[in-house]
Amino acid sequence: MSQTVHSSGDHQPDENRRDFLTLATTAVGVVGTGVALWPFVDSMNPSKDVLALASVEVNLANIPVGQAVKVMWRGKPVFIRHRTEREINEANEVALNELVDPQADDARVEKKEWLIVVGVCTHLGCIPMGTATGEARGDYDGWYCPCHGSHYDTSGRIRRGPAPKNLEVPTYTFLTDTTVRIG
Amino acid sequence: MSAPQWNNKVVKWVDDRLPVISMLHHSAYEYPTPKNLSYMWNFGSLAGFVLVTMILTGIFLVMNYTPHTDMAFESVERIMRDVNHGWLIRYIHMNGASMFFICVFIHIFRGLYYGSYKAPREVLWWIGILILLAMMATAFMGYVLPWGQMSFWGATVITNLFSAFPIIGDPLVTWLWGGFSVDNPTLNRFFSLHYLMPFVILGLVVLHVWALHSVRSNNPTGVEIKTPQDSIPFHPYYTIKDLFGLGVFLIFFCAFVFFAPDYLGHPDNYIPANPLVTPPHIVPEWYFLPFYAILRSIDFTILGIPAKLLGVLAMFASIVILFVIPWLDTSKVRSSKFRPVYKWFFWLFVIDTFILGYCGAKAPDDYFMGIPGLKVIVMGQLSTLYYFAHFLVVMPLVGKLERTKPLPASISESVLKEGANA
């Protein structure tokens, strides 16, 4: 159907040049197309207004000892528990080698009496029970995830059940003794 | 064209079961293409490229757009300000609509000049007109989505066109609106259809290319491919030529997107829709201006048919008439290159559409290009008259009366002759 373009032989040097040129052009074109796709991918990352709301400030003054609250942070609940002396001791008494995801209580809190964790079960993302007074807190006095039966202790660490990791600790800073900024 | 033998086992396995690879190979690789196509033949593939770009940018815009009268304008501004690269995606989409029409209009004028609508390419031409109609509907509904002043009033004016039809007119408009004015239900259905239509266009494009590949490309001489010497395989010759054309086109496109993104738009669309205030000058987007001028130029009654209905009919007729031009054109010769008389009428027609565009942008009582005594409405009427006369009078008559230049015996002969002259 087509005619032959080059007879091989005489055009050898030109052939090489064309190959190089074609190759280089293809490379530039492919790179350009790849870069052009980035804005589309990037547009699905959190937008600026979403990022601007990525931190919340919480007043702790109204949380009595022994109680916990849930606050919304980045569309997820964060549990803030004002721990009792007994709960703090429970968290510190357990030997690290007994833990599924070994982590000392010290490494998970900034102030002993305040435990702040993301309230999302590390198994498949359900919200564990145990924050509101009267809810089942599981066998380790922390939280209990009703979906698949994971038990968390008073440091939010996984003790039994299918969850692989401890409840995540968000970054937070105490602005004063009674206000904390999460995120 | 025998089925190619595939060396790759996976390719062969798939192709033996579903010959899609062979099909692509035939149509995008070895498709025998006239060797003398000019750069005017680039605009079809360019239009295809813009269609894909519009679908891609559109899909990502929808991820952040809210089709509700209370939130549409805000969500578009959120795209412009907060979504990462949102301004870029939106400006590409906004200007892409204009680019699509630029490509398609040039593509159509090329078809008119070289007689690409004549037998055996009538169905190919028809599908093209359907694509144009689908594009116009899509562009119109898309323009409503940002819910600015022009969105709202453009939607109001254009949907009101349908009220021109006797008896069914008013119920039809109420049905289109889903209420008693353009409102949230209207916005929602336009959004739904605006998302659907591009895929309808894509389907039509597949048919368009299918039809093209069974009747083969026309070419500047209008003489069909006769011998293997007349054609070259599509790849690499036309793939590279199309890609080069794409590069030039992208520079043009990007100049608008990055340096004059709002140039082709209307400032009023940055004012949120207000059903109580009509902007002083309602003007459609530039690609609708010639049709808008035809609509407005009918300000008289014929045989008791009111002007409003006549205007609407004239506007629809201006596109529908394209369906019958394969039979209105009586010439035995396709390409205007060999039609010394018709060629002039063709250019007159091109100028006519520009004049119509100008008239569509102006208020009817303005003076045409500032010429005293020549009202825009009068100029619009004359241009509308020529628009239809071109198809209904010039095409049949000139085709019969004109003495055409001798045609080359074949594409390769014409190529050799031009080469010798150069």
Next chain:
Amino acid sequence: MRKFALTAIAAAFAVTAFTGNAAKAAGDAPVPPSQDWSWKGLFGTYDRAQLQRGFQVYKNVCAGCHSLRFIAFRNLEGIGFNEDQIKAIAAEYDIEDGPNDDGDMFTRPGKPSDYFPSPFPNEKAAAASNGGAIPPDLSLMTKARVAGPDYVFALLTGYEEEAPEGFDLSDGKSYNHYFPGHQISMAPPLYDEAVEYTDGTPATLEQHARDVVAFLNWTAQPELEARKELGLKVILFLIVLTAMLYAVKRKIWRDIEH
């Protein structure tokens, strides 16, 4: 053939050029004179100091009646304020929030993520306080008018103390040379020394107008600098790629008579 191609390309440019202009030429007011803005042209950028002065004018003058609803305090980073300055600016504003645990709405100092509050609770209140005319939101003003920045500047500096003889000016309206119909509900907002600039720039009416227009052009097009910077890179890249494609095309077509 080449001629045809050139004509078509010229036509494409012509179509965009002339319909663009034709669609925009409108109105019975005089055309505002073109000003020399810093952001014009391929390499134009904003002048941060000017934007901050313009913000000062907006805050002290315009904000009394005009909202700026698409701008959050955090956006002020774009005119060169740092995080602490933005927090301080935000804290000057009272933002309505709530409901609190008692179910009541309350006001609190603004945070960077808050948007500029509207001076009026709703459109009816805005109309009632302004003789029936609603002061428009300014976030997109320079994009929402033909030749936006030039027009807003001309409007702010285009007040005349007395309407020309024979002009029937209604009560409570002012005569403005550039406003369509010349009767504008907004009393002359700017005057010399309307705002005392912190950077010592002479506080003339014209300077105020120029600065606030610059600020409003930024609120309308905060992406302008990023857009032009990316645009230059993209177009340079495309020129190189297109030149290479042309070379490849020449090579491939070299032995074809066409």
